[in-house]
Amino acid sequence: MIILPESWEDVVVRLLRMSETRLPDDVSWALEAAAAWEGGDIARSQLGAILDNSSKAEFVSRPMCQDTGLPVFFVKGRIPVDIEDSIAAGVRKATKDIPLRPNAVDPLSRENSGDNVGSGVLVHYRPMDVPYTEITVLPKGAGSENMSRLAMLTPSDGEDIIKDFVVRTVLQSGGRPCPPTIVGVGIGGTADACMALAKEALLMPLDSRNPDERLRKMEEDLFIKLNSSGLGPMGLGGDTTVLGVRIKMASCHTASMPVAVNLNCWAARRATARMHIDGSVRYTQGAFE
Numbered sequence: 001m002i003i004l005p006e007s008w009e010d011v012v013v014r015l016l017r018m019s020e021t022r023l024p025d026d027v028s029w030a031l032e033a034a035a036a037w038e039g040g041d042i043a044r045s046q047l048g049a050i051l052d053n054s055s056k057a058e059f060v061s062r063p064m065c066q067d068t069g070l071p072v073f074f075v076k077g078r079i080p081v082d083i084e085d086s087i088a089a090g091v092r093k094a095t096k097d098i099p100l101r102p103n104a105v106d107p108l109s110r111e112n113s114g115d116n117v118g119s120g121v122l123v124h125y126r127p128m129d130v131p132y133t134e135i136t137v138l139p140k141g142a143g144s145e146n147m148s149r150l151a152m153l154t155p156s157d158g159e160d161i162i163k164d165f166v167v168r169t170v171l172q173s174g175g176r177p178c179p180p181t182i183v184g185v186g187i188g189g190t191a192d193a194c195m196a197l198a199k200e201a202l203l204m205p206l207d208s209r210n211p212d213e214r215l216r217k218m219e220e221d222l223f224i225k226l227n228s229s230g231l232g233p234m235g236l237g238g239d240t241t242v243l244g245v246r247i248k249m250a251s252c253h254t255a256s257m258p259v260a261v262n263l264n265c266w267a268a269r270r271a272t273a274r275m276h277i278d279g280s281v282r283y284t285q286g287a288f289e
């Protein structure tokens with residue numbers, strides 16, 4: 001979709017509306033495929049309810065879940081100096097217009113700012129020498145975000161121990177992250193960079209191939225293992241515990257082995273806008289490249 005010039009504030013409102021009211025195609029297809037292969041009646045009815053809920057949300061342009069999440073942004077390319085103010089203004093407007101549930105609170109007083117911004121928006125930056133700016137929003141519900149885990153393994157721990165940690169994290173989460181989930185895994189970096197990798201892994205569409213053959217094999221192994229666990233949709237039993245596993249990796253210290261897991265619930269909301277230097281904007285819920 002190409003839209004003529006808009007302000008960054010309008011772009012952010014549009015991104016939030018897209019992501020909150022419509023599932024990305026790859027996620028819808030994965031849910032439909034799961035509903036077709038599920039063996040159990042309860043699991044099939046849960047998946048049917050999720051698909052029915054999603055299509056109704058899209059039809060009436062209302063959020064697909066009552067927890068509209070805390071919006072996490074990724075900005076890459078040319079970084080405008082006032083982008084953070086524009087994002088905050090867009091989030092405030094979207095909170096009123098869509099509307100979104102106000103979720104941002106002071107962590108100690110628990111006072112709600114009422115605007116989903118609070119002390120500031122959450123933004124990850126990647127400056128690049130390209131003729132555009134790209135913004136992605138990933139609204140994260142607490143049910144899935146609260147199940148995030150980081151393990152500082154030992155350098156000699158190999159693939160099997162990494163996979164055990166991921167499987168244990170998903171199974172110990174039970175039904176709390178509203179499965180079927182998408183499992184984002186970060187391997188390497190430092191503790192903070194590893195958590196960011198796990199979250200960025202959730203942006204990889206389910207129908208894209210991991211460019212690293214070793215990670216692709218790990219994603220497939222984990223997908224089979226997790227879907228053989230019997231946890232199932234909403235943790236009520238079944239063949240579909242996860243819709244996909246996505247892994248990102250970075251170099252780490254020779255004496256470190258960080259591994260992070262960040263889960264996304266079935267309401268795997270995301271949308272991206274790319275604004276070119278002529279001001280035209282393209283939108284996708286997948287990936288541009």
Ligand code: SF4
Binds near residue numbers: 067069143144266
């Ligand atoms: S985990 Fe996801 S689907 Fe479940 S309540 Fe939170 S946002 Fe909604």
